[in-house]
Amino acid sequence: MEQKKQQQQPGTAACEPQIWIDSVNQKNKADLLEWMKGYAIKLVQVNGQRTYGGPPPGWVGGAPPLGSEIFIGNLPQEIYENVLIPIFQTVGKIYEFRLMMTFSGLNRGFAYARYPTKRIADLAISKLNGYEIQPGYKMLVCRSTEKSELVLDGLPGFLDRDLLTSILGGMTTGVHAVSLYASRTTDMTNMAVVKYNSHKEAALAKKNLCEGVQVLYGCPFTVSWLQQSMKHKIQVGLMEKPNAYLPPACDDVKPEKITSNAVQCLSLFCERAKLGQPVYQIKFLGHGTFGWLRFWYKVVIPNHDVPFSGYSWLVGDKLIPTDKYQQAKEMVALHILKELGFAVD
Incomplete structure (x- = not known):
């Protein structure tokens, strides 16, 4: 019962509840909670990784440069941030520490630490690579690949x-x-x-x-x-330049200067080709995940045989209605330019 009360202490809610649901490694989990409470540490777990900092409390300035993150491997699965962070803080302030977690609440044997500078990251590698954190467990500490x-x-x-x-x-x-x-x-x-x-x-x-x-x-x-x-x-320059298309039949109506505004570009194209001005119909249908907004469109160009219609998406959950319409119109105009074989350079 005392253990259950301890898990519900204020300030520990940042840890996802599911990491405490079974009896695996309860003593170390309790030690972690006590450490978090005693030092007012906040840990946030999302999708299999638990994070401290990024930035930590009191951080001033921007994020550290690429090359300032290290990879930490060969960790005993039963230890947590209350053991690891103090060790890696011995070489300098930590901007962010990420421990990879299993569903049961054990770690996955590796973590990442990010320091304010590359120099401190190099120091951590030189001092802590091969450090025996438990008998039989010598940590691997090296530069993180940091794909970006x-x-x-x-x-x-x-x-x-x-x-x-x-x-x-x-x-x-x-x-x-x-x-x-x-x-x-x-x-x-x-x-x-x-x-x-x-x-x-x-x-x-x-x-x-x-x-x-x-x-x-x-x-x-x-x-x-x-x-x-x-x-x-x-x-080394072996990649080819991006493709851009303009059919020869359209050369005589190509605007002297193509704007990055697709609606204006399509309007000018239709004017030069004597097709008449496009008439847009756009109907918003609903939201998807990550702010995507689905819509239906139909565009009639008077002297073009077939109207353009279909469905598309934009990120529009935070836009006001007029901005949603303008962005959708821009997307539709770009699609029509593609169908006409036209390119915005």
């Missing part, structure tokens, strides 16, 4: 870098840079390399993009980590 770049492959050729950056900024956080290349797997589509500010933001972005609707303007796309072999080809 994703590859989105199969993107439509009319998406330019600025527009794609804007779209990803609404779907994920921490986008640092976007580069476009011709796809190496699918004809007439493009591949984007998206660099994030941190491994954590990149991992969350990958999760969100894979769980969301992996279609942009009717084109299915894949999401993966940037592999070293691909990175090398980019660095």
Whole structure:
């Protein structure tokens, strides 16, 4: 009974309840709770990893640079942050500590610690690699790979870098840079390399993009980590420039300057081609996961034989109605430009 009361102490709710539901390793779990209470430590568990900091209380300034995170392996499964964090704090302040967890509440044998600088991370590696944390358990401590770049492959050729950056900024956080290349797997589509500010933001972005609707303007796309072999080809200039399309038949009506605003671009194209101005019908249908908003559209261009219609998605759960409509209209216009064989350069 005393154990149950201790688990319900205020300040411990940040730990997910399911990690305490069985009798596995109860003494160490109780020690962890006591340590959290005594030092006012907050731990947050999400999807199999438990995190301290990121940033910790009292942190001033931005996130540490890439290269400041270390990997910690060969851990006894029954020990927790109350043992590990004090050890890794002996070399310097910890910005973030992430312990990988099983459902039963044991650790998975590895963790990550992020320090304010690369120098402190190097010091932790030199001092703690091979440290015997328990008899028979010498920790492996080395530099974390800290992947921060994703590859989105199969993107439509009319998406330019600025527009794609804007779209990803609404779907994920921490986008640092976007580069476009011709796809190496699918004809007439493009591949984007998206660099994030941190491994954590990149991992969350990958999760969100894979769980969301992996279609942009009717084109299915894949999401993966940037592999070293691909990175090398980019660095030595072996990747082809992104695809962009404009049928020869449209050369005589191509605007002198194509704007990044797809609605304006389509309007100008229709004016030059004497097709008449597009008439948009958009109906919003409901929300999906991660803020996706599904909508139906129909666009009639007076002198074009067939109207354009279909379904699409945008990230619109926090937009006011007029902004939702304008963003949907922009997406539809881009889709029609693709159908007409037109490209926004």
